[in-house]
Amino acid sequence: MSRQPPPNPAMDVLLRTLDLKRVEKSLFRGESPQVGWQRVFGGQVIAQALVAATRTVGADRFVHSLHAYFVLPGDPSVPIVYDVETIRDGGTFATRRVVAVQHGKPIFFMTASFQVDEPGFEHQTAMPDVPPPESLPDEAEMRATLLAKAPEPIRAYWERPRPIELRPLSFDRYLSGRRQAPRQDVWMRTTGPVPEDRGLRAAVLAYLSDMTLLDTALAAHGTSIFDRSLQIASLDHAMWFHRPAPLDDWLLYSQDSPCTSGGRGLTRGGIFSRSGTLVASVAQEGLIRKKAKG
Template sequence: MTDDLIGILELEALEINRFRGRSTDPGWQRVFGGQVIGQALVAASRTVEAARRVHSLHAYFLRPGDPEQSILYEVERIRDGGSFSTRRVLGRQSGEPIFAMSASFHAEEPGIEHQMPMPDVAPPEALPDEAALLAAIEERAPAAALRFWRSPRAIEVRPVDPEAFLGRTGAHRSQASWIRFRMPMPDDPVIASAVLAYASDLTLLDTTLIAAARWVFDKGLMVTSLDHAMWFHRPTRFDDWLLYVCDSPSAGGARGFNRGSLFDREGRLVASVAQEGLVRLARQAEK
């Protein structure tokens, strides 16, 4: 799947402002949200001059995507100013919109520099690898999740606190994981940003469940992303480890709000993320 992730981000150009993307099926009933974010970002980026890099995106998941169907992306060129460009992207399947995103692009220029510090955590080499995590979830995870974890995957995840990651501890509203793309990144900065956007949808919504000592695969839960926002602060290569620090400031009304910060090994804050998701308990899910 590592090669395939790059493949699904290389969209087919149908005509001006229209692109088509295919899906991979990791065993889920719907398209992974990070895939749609990444593909929509590539579609928008292909209509912007190369000197302007994405600095922010804001997206809504409107309907579940069918992994058996291709997705049509339509780009609207909202504005090209002196240093900023704005694009709007609509993803469709069977004529129905499933995803909407606005993205802004900026030509790099000098300015004030500061950032929040990276937390002091164990390095990825000192943490259990995914084989150890798989052994820990084999008795709890449904068959579809096990197929996903056992198959070769593009993004490797090493939680700093595996017990919290697996929903075995409560009273925490945050988690951190080291993540990386398993293969060397291509030189194309558009694809590099899209892979990072893809990965930003991993572990984020799960953070809502940690304080309740729940896991995303527990029975009686309906969990899905509603929206997603991301800000790209500094360029980075994702073929080395990044620390993804997530917290959940609020949960209520069957929704959970989560924030994420991505740091490279040198401690640079390279991107920030925010997302709200639907988190329904069993009785609500039946309605």
């Protein structure tokens, strides 16, 4: 069932973070929240780049896909400049290329394609049959039970105020150290209201699409992103937007990892509305390697 969540400071911070300042016609500047992170969250850079690109296309065109590469870690202490290049404006489609720059160097680039809404064939894969989010521990219950004996890095991550609430169907992968099947399902929802702006809602969906993905690849090896002996980073990110994002209720992020090799892990995901509608599809490859011993 849909709901209108009450205002939440963490969600307000995200919305301010996505409200880029226009410097010139195709040049934008974005800030990062100062929450103690050593590098900018990749989902933030994707979302900000998408906002920048969206502001340069007609109001009747909506993003249907994006393809991005992370080149360098983002520095949260300084602004990120987004330079948008118009590649094409056609009768139905528009294409934009965005380069994110810090300290005079590109840290990220993305190509996004926008389309005027039109009718056509429709089909989709079925949403997995999983327990509803209400049957899973909420954040307070996780703190009281699952996180009580968890290592400090895991507690710090899951207890941090965030704009997106996560309810994984299984928390065991973070605590057991056992090799598990490289797939997982995570219920996600915004922790505060999001304006009825289709472009902004697509950006929020892009933001959350970068959450929990690489853990799916690591599950097959009995570890997680909290393993401090590993060097882990997103390398690229692709996303296809099938339908407008309903952000007034839970979304199911169903993920799998078909392969790890060469110090990299590939993950895929489908984002479904609670009613079972496939909203978006995601693919990401990440760096996964043992840190060099100094």
